[in-house]
Amino acid sequence: MSFSNPLNKLLSPPQDHNGLVCSVSGRKRTRWIKATAWLLLGQLWCGTVMAAGPRPKNIIFLIGDGMGVAQIWAGYTANKGMLNLERCKHIGFSKTYSADDYITDSAAGATAFSIGQKTNNHVIGQDATGKSQPTILELADKQGLATGMVVTCSVTHATPASFIAHQPHRKMDEAIAADFLATDIDVLVGGGRQYFAQREDKRNLLTELAGNKYQIPTTLEQFEAIKDGKVVALVADKHLAKMSEGRGDFEPRAVRKTMDLLSKNKKGFFLMVEGSQIDWGGHENDADYIAKEMQDFDKTIGVVLDWAKADGNTLVVITADHETGGFSIPSGDLQQGTFVGKFTTKDHTGVMVPVFAYGPGAEAFMGIYENNTIFGKFAEALSIKVPTK
Numbered sequence: 240m241s242f243s244n245p246l247n248k249l250l251s252p253p254q255d256h257n258g259l260v261c262s263v264s265g266r267k268r269t270r271w272i273k274a275t276a277w278l279l280l281g282q283l284w285c286g287t288v289m290a291a292g293p294r295p296k297n298i299i300f301l302i303g304d305g306m307g308v309a310q311i312w313a314g315y316t317a318n319k320g321m322l323n324l325e326r327c328k329h330i331g332f333s334k335t336y337s338a339d340d341y342i343t344d345s346a347a348g349a350t351a352f353s354i355g356q357k358t359n360n361h362v363i364g365q366d367a368t369g370k371s372q373p374t375i376l377e378l379a380d381k382q383g384l385a386t387g388m389v390v391t392c393s394v395t396h397a398t399p400a401s402f403i404a405h406q407p408h409r410k411m412d413e414a415i416a417a418d419f420l421a422t423d424i425d426v427l428v429g430g431g432r433q434y435f436a437q438r439e440d441k442r443n444l445l446t447e448l449a450g451n452k453y454q455i456p457t458t459l460e461q462f463e464a465i466k467d468g469k470v471v472a473l474v475a476d477k478h479l480a481k482m483s484e485g486r487g488d489f490e491p492r493a494v495r496k497t498m499d500l501l502s503k504n505k506k507g508f509f510l511m512v513e514g515s516q517i518d519w520g521g522h523e524n525d526a527d528y529i530a531k532e533m534q535d536f537d538k539t540i541g542v543v544l545d546w547a548k549a550d551g552n553t554l555v556v557i558t559a560d561h562e563t564g565g566f567s568i569p570s571g572d573l574q575q576g577t578f579v580g581k582f583t584t585k586d587h588t589g590v591m592v593p594v595f596a597y598g599p600g601a602e603a604f605m606g607i608y609e610n611n612t613i614f615g616k617f618a619e620a621l622s623i624k625v626p627t628k
């Protein structure tokens with residue numbers, strides 16, 4: 240059987256057409272075998288590296304809360320036929336159900352991404368048995384990468400909380416806020432100041448954060464003026480304003496500044512960005528709310544993709560935790576940028592949601608897969624060691 244083995248063939252001395260060994264001296268033959276072995280090793284090494292594909296230094300993970308295909312189409316229509324999202328060429332679908340329900344909530348949805356296991360609804364950063372598990376953000380931090388989050392809700396809300404806190408219920412805002420003190424996140428931007436500074440236990444977490452060398456700006460402008468170092472920027476008592484009530488270009492600007500700050504770390508960074516209020520438009524069955532929040536999220540996506548393109552070492556992944564509202568668009572006009580929205584529920588639905596990827600490692604996000612496998616794809620891309628659960 241040795242003739243069918245290419246390894247044997249390569250390591251055998253050259254033969255003539257009759258299968259007779261060509262006349263080579265013993266020394267030449269040894270040299271020939273050595274050269275072939277090195278060539279083979281080289282090929283194996285190249286093969287391994289190439290099979291693994293290019294690896295990113297940074298990951299930017301954007302979650303459009305409640306962003307199904309119709310929500311995306313609402314933004315496309317309101318933009319009169321344009322989305323930055325279309326620049327992503329690697330696309331897949333994520334199955335969103337939680338460990339205990341056909342319909343996930345945002346806590347279980349984000350925890351599946353953050354710890355790599357599906358958990359029960361309402362649970363933050365813990366598995367389905369109630370055990371706290373390290374999140375991708377915490378593991379990235381442990382490995383020396385910079386970490387950050389930018390959201391348009393309270394930073395204690397389900398999605399951002401799931402990347403840092405470990406609590407049995409999403410409603411425990413003050414306990415979740417206290418968990419932020421146990422981490423070493425570099426840049427945190429959003430709302431929720433009241434859960435840090437006006438607490439039942441009378442602790443002032445902002446003072447404690449300042450003691451841990453955090454800068455604590457309270458406006459976007461103050462945040463943008465920061466040159467270096469760790470920052471917690473809580474610009475609202477609870478959630479930020481809706482786009483329709485004057486949030487303006489807060490998120491694209493905050494994300495641009497955060498990327499500039501995090502990229503000072505030579506080892507790379509992990510940044511989570513949430514389009515938090517697309518979901519709330521769905522809960523309120525308000526198609527205009529959805530469209531405006533989707534347009535803002537896509538503007539942020541544009542800023543991120545421009546930055547990633549210039550950087551060349553950044554993987555960008557954009558998806559949703561679930562769809563909200565059973566939203567559909569039975570009619571519309573692309574020239575006018577108008578459409579009619581219909582809803583089937585005031586809650587989330589169980590349908591798959593799209594995943595868009597851009598940059599080195601984007602191929603791994605093609606196909607149809609469980610939401611919790613996104614964690615492993617991130618860990619693999621950043622060569623993050625995952626402790627055995």
Ligand SMILES: [Zn+2]
Pocket residue numbers: 305345518519522563587
């Ligand atoms: Zn929701």
